[in-house]
């Protein structure tokens with residue numbers, strides 16, 4: 428099954444009729460932007476829509492959460508301050524796992540199920556570039572069997588939303604989209620302007636993304652044969668898992684990663700200041716970090732419930748677990764980030780101590796939901812610290828109230844002029 432690229436598709440967004448395989452329409456060039464993850468909006472006919480769509484300008488999570496889920500996150504409900512509005516939170520795995528999936532393949536299986544049942548006409552997602560498995564190519568998928576080719580994680584940015592116009596032009600009325608948080612925010616912000624009958628959103632968490640080029644540099648530091656690495660994941664047990672083309676698997680403790688060899692801007696400022704880790708505007712979030720070694724689902728609304736129901740007996744579900752205490756880990760991360768003054772957190776643990784700490788971390792550190800809470804708080808603190816050092820004027824518009832609440836226990840409070848004045852804190 429190959430990638431069918433509609434070469435020379437008209438910039439007006441008209442895709443050619445699909446003959447076989449996922450369709451990768453030719454897209455316009457992006458419009459020049461400042462903080463931008465090329466989600467695809469600037470490549471649409473109305474490129475100015477970035478003004479309302481962009482999570483890096485003046486996001487309004489509260490209003491969009493209320494519109495999409497019927498209510499904004501409620502800090503008085505367990506874990507909503509951290510993970511956004513949800514009805515149910517579960518550990519989950521497909522049984523058997525789907526080959527080639529990042530975890531067990533729940534995200535792509537949901538897309539395939541929607542197509543199999545005729546619930547959607549097309550799924551908008553990404554698949555690997557035939558020349559570079561780590562590069563994400565946005566594709567329109569209309570055959571359930573083609574979702575298998577989209578499995579796995581790509582490192583880099585894909586203008587996924589630029590597919591909305593070709594999808595509409597091809598006559599697709601009910602679509603699904605599998606996307607990362609910055610794509611999903613922009614989609615939700617503009618969805619009422621679009622003419623689709625329905626849009627189902629399957630979201631994955633996202634953090635620490637970087638350009639595909641940077642990612643290749645990172646792989647080259649991890650392996651003598653970086654071109655043979657087929658899989659990489661930052662696991663919740665504080666290890667990076669690498670898989671190789673010959674079937675070999677390597678695990679590297681986080682503390683042994685060559686972070687100090689990476690340039691300070693290895694992760695672009697956008698990803699260091701991204702305020703949505705858990706994809707709060709998706710109908711269902713499919714991740715792993717609260718799953719204690721399995722996948723982690725956040726069912727956020729009725730559409731998300733229907734998606735989970737559709738998996739039926741293909742999915743094994745259980746209650747998420749939680750153990751350890753996150754406070755010291757988050758405080759240490761914040762201190763390290765402050766010392767790094769806008770760059771990557773420095774590693775301060777002496778080499779001789781690393782094996783011991785690497786042994787203890789997965790046993791005594793925050794685990795399960797506590798690990799996910801820790802990661803969300805770290806990301807919130809990073810947002811504040813990196814904006815303060817790089818773009819202080821943006822704090823007022825880019826940082827939602829819930830981020831300040833997440834970092835408050837660690838002594839990070841808004842300074843004069845840093846907090847939004849247009850809204851009062853919810854549930855304060």
Ligand SMILES: Cc1cc2nc3c(=O)[nH]c(=O)nc-3n(C[C@H](O)[C@H](O)[C@H](O)COP(=O)(O)OP(=O)(O)OC[C@H]3O[C@@H](n4cnc5c(N)ncnc54)[C@H](O)[C@@H]3O)c2cc1C
Nearest residue numbers: 528529530531532533534535553578579581634714715716
């Ligand atoms: C850059 C990045 C960072 C992530 N960080 C975390 C994290 O910190 N914590 C966490 O719980 N989960 C994270 N995820 C999500 C996680 O990697 C899995 O995608 C998720 O758990 C679903 O697994 P699965 O087996 O169900 O996915 P699969 O069935 O294998 O499907 C994966 C889906 O993700 C899409 N996808 C892959 N790469 C990209 C990309 N670059 N941009 C847009 N879509 C893409 C694929 O097209 C596919 O539809 C991250 C994902 C990405 C892309």
Ligand code: SF4
Nearest residue numbers: 463464466469477481
């Ligand atoms: S909306 Fe998308 S394309 Fe526009 S500036 Fe933001 S990330 Fe870039």
Ligand code: SF4
Nearest residue numbers: 608609633636698701
């Ligand atoms: S970390 Fe945030 S900004 Fe960066 S790619 Fe992921 S969702 Fe987008």
